[in-house]
Amino acid sequence: MTRERGILRWPVLRQLRGEDPRSDAARSARTDALRPRVEQADKVARSVCPYCAVGCGQLVYAKEGRVTQIEGDPDSPISRGRLCPKGSASKQLVNHPDRQTTVLYRRPHGTEWERLDLDTAMDMIADRVVRTRRETWQQEEDGKVVRRTLGIASLGGATLDNEENYLMKKLYTALGAIQVENQARI
Ligand code: SF4
Numbered sequence: 001m002t003r004e005r006g007i008l009r010w011p012v013l014r015q016l017r018g019e020d021p022r023s024d025a026a027r028s029a030r031t032d033a034l035r036p037r038v039e040q041a042d043k044v045a046r047s048v049c050p051y052c053a054v055g056c057g058q059l060v061y062a063k064e065g066r067v068t069q070i071e072g073d074p075d076s077p078i079s080r081g082r083l084c085p086k087g088s089a090s091k092q093l094v095n096h097p098d099r100q101t102t103v104l105y106r107r108p109h110g111t112e113w114e115r116l117d118l119d120t121a122m123d124m125i126a127d128r129v130v131r132t133r134r135e136t137w138q139q140e141e142d143g144k145v146v147r148r149t150l151g152i153a154s155l156g157g158a159t160l161d162n163e164e165n166y167l168m169k170k171l172y173t174a175l176g177a178i179q180v181e182n183q184a185r186i
Pocket of ligand 1: 049050051052053054055056079082083084085086087088
């Protein structure tokens with residue numbers, strides 16, 4: 001749209017000339033120049049907010065393989081396009097320069113974090129699980145069969161969604177661990 005310059009831009013003049021006083025006449029050149037944040041995206045994917053178990057629907061916009069914006073999905077029956085402030089800021093979870101992308105490990109009595117590759121970390125966890133079960137397995141207690149270990153416990157965070165919690169509960173139950181908790185319940 002062609003817009004006048006100088007005094008002709010004054011909203012009161014434009015309103016007297018009959019332009020819509022609620023939008024066009026009161027709109028600044030800066031507002032005219034603004035473009036939607038998602039306009040440049042070359043791809044949009046549907047996702048679910050990872051922060052809590054509400055599971056609000058998200059539209060994830062990307063350009064050249066990089067996430068550029070995350071907004072509420074109006075088609076989600078859970079949230080109908082809305083996100084809370086935390087969900088609205090979830091782009092930072094992907095793009096923030098402080099995001100951790102490698103495993104960090106601090107040894108017993110250590111004072112510094114060490115970076116580990118994922119295979120090494122997974123092997124260390126598996127070794128500990130096997131050893132702990134072997135050392136702490138209880139077959140019976142007070143004459144009753146319990147078949148459990150009290151040497152393994154799980155404390156989940158609220159960024160885990162329902163499906164992840166379901167799988168974790170199955171895993172720990174299969175391992176014989178009974179102390180399975182979540183931060184949201186505590
Ligand atoms: S953190 Fe907010 S946006 Fe994300 S699922 Fe929970 S309520 Fe929805």
